[in-house]
Amino acid sequence: MDKKQKARELRxxxxxxxxxxxxGHPGGSLSVVExxxxxxxxxxxxxxxxxxxxxxxxxxxSKGHACPALYAVLADKGYYPSCDLDKLRQADCHLQGHPDxxxxxxxxxxxxxxxxxxxxxxxxxxxxxxxxxxxQVFAIVxxxxxxxxxxxxxxMSAAHxxxxxxxxxxxxxxxQIDGRNDEVMSLGDIMKKYEAFGFDCQAVDGHDADAIAxxxxxxxxxxxxxxxxxxxxxxxxxxxxDQAGWHGKAPSKEEYEQAMKELGVEING
Amino acid sequence: MxxxxxxxxxxxxxxxxxxxxxxxxxxxxxxxxxxxxTAIFADKYPERxxxxxIAEANxxxxxxxxxxxxxxxxxxxxxxxxxxRAYEMIRNSISYCxxxxxLGFSHSGLCVGEDGGSHQSIEDIALMRVLPGxxxxxxxxxxxxxxAVRASLDIPGPVYIRVARPVVDSFTNPEDEFxxxxxxxxxxxxxxxxxxxxxxxxxxxxxAEKLSKEGVSASVVNMHTIKPLDEKCVLEMxxxxxxxxxxxxxxxxxxLGSAVAETLAGKSAAPFIRVGIQDKFGxxxxxxxxxxxxxxxxxxxxxxxxxxxxxKK
Numbered sequence: 001m002d003k004k005q006k007a008r009e010l011r012x013x014x015x016x017x018x019x020x021x022x023x024g025h026p027g028g029s030l031s032v033v034e035x036x037x038x039x040x041x042x043x044x045x046x047x048x049x050x051x052x053x054x055x056x057x058x059x060x061x062s063k064g065h066a067c068p069a070l071y072a073v074l075a076d077k078g079y080y081p082s083c084d085l086d087k088l089r090q091a092d093c094h095l096q097g098h099p100d101x102x103x104x105x106x107x108x109x110x111x112x113x114x115x116x117x118x119x120x121x122x123x124x125x126x127x128x129x130x131x132x133x134x135x136q137v138f139a140i141v142x143x144x145x146x147x148x149x150x151x152x153x154x155x156m157s158a159a160h161x162x163x164x165x166x167x168x169x170x171x172x173x174x175x176q177i178d179g180r181n182d183e184v185m186s187l188g189d190i191m192k193k194y195e196a197f198g199f200d201c202q203a204v205d206g207h208d209a210d211a212i213a214x215x216x217x218x219x220x221x222x223x224x225x226x227x228x229x230x231x232x233x234x235x236x237x238x239x240x241x242d243q244a245g246w247h248g249k250a251p252s253k254e255e256y257e258q259a260m261k262e263l264g265v266e267i268n269g
Numbered sequence: 270m271x272x273x274x275x276x277x278x279x280x281x282x283x284x285x286x287x288x289x290x291x292x293x294x295x296x297x298x299x300x301x302x303x304x305x306x307t308a309i310f311a312d313k314y315p316e317r318x319x320x321x322x323i324a325e326a327n328x329x330x331x332x333x334x335x336x337x338x339x340x341x342x343x344x345x346x347x348x349x350x351x352x353x354r355a356y357e358m359i360r361n362s363i364s365y366c367x368x369x370x371x372l373g374f375s376h377s378g379l380c381v382g383e384d385g386g387s388h389q390s391i392e393d394i395a396l397m398r399v400l401p402g403x404x405x406x407x408x409x410x411x412x413x414x415x416x417a418v419r420a421s422l423d424i425p426g427p428v429y430i431r432v433a434r435p436v437v438d439s440f441t442n443p444e445d446e447f448x449x450x451x452x453x454x455x456x457x458x459x460x461x462x463x464x465x466x467x468x469x470x471x472x473x474x475x476x477a478e479k480l481s482k483e484g485v486s487a488s489v490v491n492m493h494t495i496k497p498l499d500e501k502c503v504l505e506m507x508x509x510x511x512x513x514x515x516x517x518x519x520x521x522x523x524x525l526g527s528a529v530a531e532t533l534a535g536k537s538a539a540p541f542i543r544v545g546i547q548d549k550f551g552x553x554x555x556x557x558x559x560x561x562x563x564x565x566x567x568x569x570x571x572x573x574x575x576x577x578x579x580x581k582k
Contacts, residue, residue, distance in 0.1 A: 058337075100366075101337075101366060102366060102367070108337070109333075109334075109337060109366075110361065110362065110365060110366045112361070113357060113361040113362070115326075116326075116330050116333075116358060116361060116362045119326065119327045119330030119331060119333075119334075119358075119362075120330045120331070120333045120334045120337070120362055121334065122327070122330070122331055122334060123330055123331035123332060123333055123334015123335050123337070123338075124334040124337060124338060125334070126319065126331060126334065126335065127334055127335045127337070127338030127339075127340055128338065130295065130317075130335070130338075130340065131338060131339075131340070149326070150324075150326040150327055150330065150358070153322075153324035153326055153327035154327050154330070154331075156322065156324065156327075157321055157322065157324065157327055157331065160322075161319075
């Protein structure tokens with residue numbers, strides 16, 4: 001299947017689960033789709049039939065609230081049946097409001113409390129080197145999340161321990177709950193900041209899965225990597241795009257139908 | 270003659286000892302290796318020691334990453350910065366996932382002394398106790414510290430080991446059984462039971478000795494495990510002695526006293542008094558001076574025992 005079509009379908013599945021739950025975070029889920037696509041459908045070394053495979057690459061969605069998109073990807077990859085998505089956030093379902101490694105196959109790390117996932121990813125990368133393993137660790141962070149001090153503690157130690165098996169991918173959509181990053185708490189020049197912390201830095205179009213994948217493939221030695229993926233919050237649904245108000249709100253019936261129409265996906269049932 | 274050793278030195282030595290047999294053990298510290306004494310492990314096994322710098326939030330999450338990868342990290346810093354500053358990392362990135370991380374936090378309680386209230390953690394047990402699945406061990410001397418470190422390896426999931434700073438004369442025996450969750454009864458008495466933990470165990474023994482000279486018979490329980498609490502022992506002591514006094518170098522809110530109160534509630538009408546820090550912060554001073562001022566002494570425990578006995582109906 002064409003990558004763009006796959007992205008549209010993942011977005012539709014994401015929104016459908018949020019609509020069904022009448023709860024969840026559509027904005028940041030829609031912006032992160034191509035980053036997930038580059039990892040799960042291209043560069044990451046994983047075995048969906050063996051989620052605990054020891055040599056798999058680890059993928060940590062540090063911006064855990066975007067998990068509806070991740071859940072849609074994992075279902076599509078076969079980690080669990082797609083019908084599970086219908087029960088997102090329900091008491092009788094493993095799909096928690098934020099990723100839970102104890103409950104959901106394919107989730108490597110519990111995340112959701114912002115900043116902690118990227119720090120755990122650093123620990124995973126240190127442990128991989130400690131154990132003499134060659135797998136990579138990918139951490140997906142949000143821009144608002146980088147306001148958490150722990151992200152910079154983690155950045156300092158990633159460079160100190162020369163974690164060239166760690167890739168930090170920023171879903172840079174520029175928005176957070178209370179508005180634009182620049183209004184709430186400016187990130188400044190994020191590339192220069194990560195560079196100053198000792199990362200190899202690249203900037204890419206965050207809605208171009210191929211560009212993200214090739215940035216990840218660039219060989220680097222002795223340094224952790226930072227890939228700034230410029231994205232649009234709410235990407236793919238016109239009325240959600242670049243709107244802070246769609247951070248954590250489920251669509252109404254009319255809005256959902258309109259979104260599906262724009263994504264070119266027919267509503268089942 | 271009893272061995273005198275700092276509990277933190279015993280902790281560091283214990284890590285080095287288990288490190289020889291358990292290659293999966295790694296140790297992470299936050300620039301306090303020479304205070305927490307993880308340096309003893311680091312000298313022996315430098316390839317399994319990671320200094321994470323003065324960054325406790327990242328320290329906990331890095332440990333989480335090691336545990337996810339099948340290793341057994343022992344994490345050390347001061348109790349204030351581990352249980353306190355990095356509380357939510359322990360909560361969400363260690364405890365919530367029931368990861369096999371051992372937290373050995375030193376410099377707990379008033380015995381930090383001169384560094385003052387900002388560094389005296391009087392709430393760490395309370396903070397750790399509310400976390401589902403967390404085991405809490407509070408050793409009373411260096412012999413027990415070594416047993417606790419070793420025992421923590423057999424407990425799947427997170428364990429908090431409270432490591433006091435001072436040099437303590439060892440009074441337990443190497444052959445004494447140490448079973449997490451099972452209290453050790455050090456002295457049998459019939460008028461009152463003193464349930465003590467950590468540095469307060471010696472004070473409790475002193476109190477019992479003092480009381481015996483006054484014709485009062487006191488039991489002394491070494492409650493080395495705060496969670497899971499040996500509830501059976503607490504209830505049996507309440508039944509047998511009819512009065513309970515708890516003693517801890519920690520706030521009376523949320524620690525041993527609270528745990529015992531929760532056990533007794535609705536099950537025993539025995540008079541019950543909590544010796545500990547009475548809902549206030551610490552301050553600078555010599556540990557011995559502070560222990561007197563805050564009532565963490567054998568003589569105050571004895572006085573409180575007499576009060577509890579007087580309340581019996």
